[in-house]
Amino acid sequence: MKITVAGTGYVGLVTGVVFADLGNEVLCVDIDPDKVDKINKGNSPIYEPGLDELLQRNLEERRLHATTDLAGAVRQSEVVFITVGTPPTPTGEPDLKYVDEVARTIGASLNGYKIIVNKSTVPVGTGDRVRRIIEQHRVEPHEFDVVSNPEFLREGSAVHDTLFPDRIVIGADNPRAAMKIVEIYAPLERPMLITNLPTAEIIKYASNTFLALKISFINAIADLCERTGADVVQVAKAMGYDTRIGSAFLQAGLGFGGSCFPKDVRAFAHSVQRYDLDATLYEKILAINDARPVQFVERIAQRLGGLAGRTVGLLGLAFKPNTDDIREARSLEIIRLLLEQGAVVRAYDPVAMPHVQAMYPQITYCRNAYEVAEGADALALITEWNEFKQLNFERIKALMRQPNLFDGRNLYDPQRLQKLGFYYYGVGRANGNELTKPEDAEGI
Ligand SMILES: NC(=O)c1ccc[n+]([C@@H]2O[C@H](COP(=O)([O-])OP(=O)(O)OC[C@H]3O[C@@H](n4cnc5c(N)ncnc54)[C@H](O)[C@@H]3O)[C@@H](O)[C@H]2O)c1
Incomplete structure (x- = not known):
């Protein structure tokens, strides 16, 4: 499957590398050209045990490539994961500006049916917000679905946790979209919970x-x-x-x-x-x-x-x-x-x-x-x-x-x-x- 992962931090890079290792073609996108450069050279910009090795293997096998061109990556992909940061604002609310930015670019780049998967940790209701932004920025009326797939990895054991998650949560309103995400994770053979969007969003924060x-x-x-x-x-x-x-x-x-x-x-x-x-x-x-x-x-x-x-x-x-x-x-x-x-x-x-x-x-x-x-x-x-x-x-x-x-x-x-x-x-x-x-x- 052709997958874009937008944001190559702890979550995005590890997710992208593991998806590539499972045999998918993955485009890892970041706005930071230094990170993109490092990734393409096989040097992870973050320290995670086992990550460099896995990255190098998938670069060599040409299943993974990093780029700053989100629009181009979206056009080539069936599924787009959003894994950008959601840092706190001074009041403590999460700043959704990076998520919004990615959603705008996705909307403007839609060239066919795509599934947009939000993996960043976001407040309940953000799935609907992403859907509205994409709708507003869509140039042509292509169909798309928004899915919530919260991430539970721990820094320090991110590769292990991504390969052996305790559970995989998939929140989607459209069962067809949910099944496509199940397909990506199926080779991991881990417990999966399929639910609706707000439930998946709350599961992450509640945990x-x-x-x-x-x-x-x-x-x-x-x-x-x-x-x-x-x-x-x-x-x-x-x-x-x-x-x-x-x-x-x-x-x-x-x-x-x-x-x-x-x-x-x-x-x-x-x-x-x-x-x-x-x-x-x-x-x-x-x-x-x-x-x-x-x-x-x-x-x-x-x-x-x-x-x-x-x-x-x-x-x-x-x-x-x-x-x-x-x-x-x-x-x-x-x-x-x-x-x-x-x-x-x-x-x-x-x-x-x-x-x-x-x-x-x-x-x-x-x-x-x-x-x-x-x-x-x-x-x-x-x-x-x-x-x-x-x-x-x-x-x-x-x-x-x-x-x-x-x-x-x-x-x-x-x-x-x-x-x-x-x-x-x-x-x-x-x-x-x-x-x-x-x-x-x-x-x-
Ligand atoms: N770090 C963790 O242990 C962890 C675990 C579970 C969930 N999460 C959640 O996952 C999300 C990502 O966390 P992280 O720690 O990986 O963040 P991070 O800050 O390490 O990485 C985010 C990346 O997104 C990039 N980015 C920002 N705007 C972009 C854009 N428009 N297009 C492409 N890339 C863009 C940044 O340059 C950065 O490299 C957050 O919501 C976080 O709460 C993190």
Whole structure:
């Protein structure tokens, strides 16, 4: 099948490459000529495990080509996937200008029946909006259908997730269009759910919002654990054994970042309000999450007696391991707070440093975790990359000015570090910190 994928970011490029690998002829379109150039040379503009290899194979076999010419690509294709960004506006609503732009070009380029598949994450009702835009810009009255096919891949395992998705959701008003999309995905042999457009659009936001809710929930529990001498890691573990709850997304820590969860929960809250419904639940998920970096930096400041002139080393900057993506990464807010309070910041990340360097040139970027530890008053784990799992803490302790370890992801064994002579802080772990008694505890 001839397929156009409009937008070659994390979703578009990985989707395009996988569709090509399944034997389709794929045109990957982007407005950024540098990205297009890189793709055609077999160098992925984004870091995703396994992507370069798959890209090169499909370029060699001539099943994939990148271009900036969307109109030309649309004319040659039966199916056009929209995979452009939907970044948040300052109010938190998703900015649909890229989707609109692509829809206008599709409308103006229609030269026969086509299926337009929206894969970008968009509020309920956007399928109808795309349909109207295409109708308005159509030069000749060619038929077309709009389908919603939300994407659930995770950055860092995008290729794997695209090859083995938990489910494929196809929202379409016309069964003929739905079946064509089923045909594309059939070789993956994964569960498919065919539904109407608004249902598919809501499934995406409801899924992400629920995962974010789990994270904020366990972080709220972590606060209570810290005050009572309980250990949130064990609370979460025991909760997770309950098959009705499950252990995924139940890790207390610095909260969620990235290009999806924060933006999608905000967007969902706006959608809900547009239909005159109460968005308090969704706003609370965000409020709990926003407080995490502030609280973490407060803990460091408390321990060091203020941050002015203190050196804080950060391990990891990407919003999660195995990606170079720093969009809404917790590291950015933590760096901002540390610098605001006068700290000297050193940092290391296996792949994300260049992106952070562009925003914060004033911090020291190191070659590895040990260099970060040199002369540090506190070391803070921000992103749980594999290479931080087995550090030589004796060596780290010897390099630091003071052995203070702040574990933002509850990666380490508190007792082991305490035995080595570290002050250890883990989120929601008893930590030997001062406990706060409830008001009515006096006099019992
Ligand atoms: N990144 C994820 O993990 C993920 C997961 C699921 C869903 N999503 C959703 O998928 C969508 C895309 O996300 P992403 O992370 O791939 O975005 P991205 O920002 O990485 O990529 C978007 C690409 O679209 C290109 N673009 C913009 N306007 C264009 C136009 N008119 N024609 C052609 N290309 C154009 C940009 O240059 C960019 O390369 C978003 O709605 C996002 O919420 C993302």
